[in-house]
Amino acid sequence: DGGITQSPKYLFRKEGQNVTLSCEQNLNHDAMYWYRQDPGQGLRLIYYSQIVNDFQKGDIAEGYSVSREKKESFPLTVTSAQKNPTAFYLCASSIVSGKAFFGQGTRLTVV
């Protein structure tokens, strides 16, 4: 949606493996966010970043890690420490406190 791209759309992971979800935006937004959504549930904040090289934990950061080396990119790694990683992951970007633009999401399944 409007210049924010998530890949892949579907991802399968074996138990015990780390996987990295990609999120890229060309909107020149300072803020980027990762959310997890479980079926029929709301959006829970995993991590957010308001500036390059800085990020903060959200409500459910355990078992996840992020980096923000470039303004355009905010990859999320789901580590083996995340006990129940199967979910729909959404990345968003915005100007700080502005409206958010979401990517199409990545559906992660542990097999």
Add this chain to the structure above:
Amino acid sequence: GQQVMQIPQYQHVQEGEDFTTYCNSSTTLSNIQWYKQRPGGHPVFLIQLVKSGEVKKQKRLTFQFGEAKKNSSLHITATQTTDVGTYFCSSARQLTFGSGTQLTVLP
């Protein structure tokens, strides 16, 4: 931290009936945003409210921000099947989302 609660969690209406979802915050909000997520899709921004008591309309949708800036509502007049989806409110500061209201419109 800041919490945003939404009610109801689910709402089923007949096409043509009205629908309202409510959003309540434990703290005063600087502003509030509303999003719509279609089934299988991603959230899409609808509107942002900033001023105390503000009311904004988008066709059949009416958005209100409470006088104390702790609550907000979204009202849809004469629902259509295209209104199906989940409606979320969000505190814009950290994009803390409410739990959402899932609307089903029966034809």
